[in-house]
Amino acid sequence: MPLVDIKDVRKSFGPVEVLRGVSVDVERGDVVAIIGKSGSGKSTLLRCINRLETYDEGSIVVDGMNVGDARKEKKLRDLRRNVGMVFQQFNLFPHLTAAENVMLAPKVVNKANNHEAKLLAEETLAKVGLSDKANNYPSQLSGGQQQRVAIARALAMRPNVLLCDEITSALDPELVNEVLRVVEQLAREGITLILVTHEMRFARDVGTKLVFMHLGKVHEVGPPKELFAAPRTAELQQFIGSVH
């Protein structure tokens, strides 16, 4: 059974149908890269997976749990413990240090004690290469560092899936690579990743599955190297041409 099973999901904002029957399977250990033009519904799809957004029809099952049923607080909490998310704008908590940002959810949500949370912070900050910045506030960090703290913060909940929504799009070009390297490392460790990205080379080299979205639908899906080498549809061909 796929770890994340998205079936025929539909979603409208008012009169506008943004997801028009989307289906994607994500196996454990997959690195799914979602690409597509702005407005094609990539973020909305991602946000439906952890119920930041609700969908109207279809089903999403994460690790055996139906997202549509996660309406009650306890189920919603279980779902979100299982699904981490990293945002384009980092969204770190500005009043907390890097370590405190990482420790907060384990303490509040998982009732970890201070010692356990500290160990988690040390471990995850080391993983993103920021052990020396544990006591810095977000405003004292570069964009790339902030984003890596955000990744550590998500990892500290030990999610089964990590969702990344254009996590390098807000960064200065010279800071993109340090974040991508961290993500690549996570992929190598076998963490299941679903990422919306404009980094085509990264999608091709690190991705195990490429999803091309177009007008609220999965227009093409397959192994990244194959699709990049030989897009089957004119739309994908055009899209690849436009970003290169």
Place this chain on the structure above:
Amino acid sequence: MNDFSFWVILSNLLLATRWTIALSLVAFVCGGIVGLALLFARTSGIGWLTLATKAYIEFFQGTPLLIQLFLFFFGVALLGVEVSPWIAASLALTFWTSAFLTEIWRGCVESIPKGQWEASESLAFNYIEQMRYVILPQAFRIAIAPTVGFSVQVIKGTALASIIGFVDLTKAGTMLNNATFRPFLVYSLVALIYFCLCFPLSWYAHRLERQLHAAR
């Protein structure tokens, strides 16, 4: 000019000022606690709770404080419970204060970027936890200045309690005027005392506001 009566007037006014301060403190502290509870209700996103809180706020912001005092003073008596002016004034001012503080604080909460809500939500926080650990600590910083500023309104608002017979600074002024027939002297002193209570607060509020803008 009779020096003796000047000192009698002043000392009586100062004694009554204790009650103005006490009533202000009660209204501000209790109003703050009620206001915080209302803030959670108002921003909870739960339809009926939000609606009920809105109605409460509209009522206390949309009717004169004096009428609210009358309602508490005479209205509660209708239920067969004797209320002293002190109790009625405390209740009315508490609710009135809470309505304004809730609105001030709601503005501060809503100025926190949406990303903070989404990040904490995706980390599996529930609403109370989001408020407690993420939103309020950030909103607090911006709320201090307008909150201190509003405390001035509370102090001035307590003057109305004199009308239902609460012996505060204003009421003492009225009584002393009736006894001495020196309205200008009496009310000048009353005004001066209110000013001494209020000015440091509004000065401090302005300073906080400047600091906050400088920090941005």
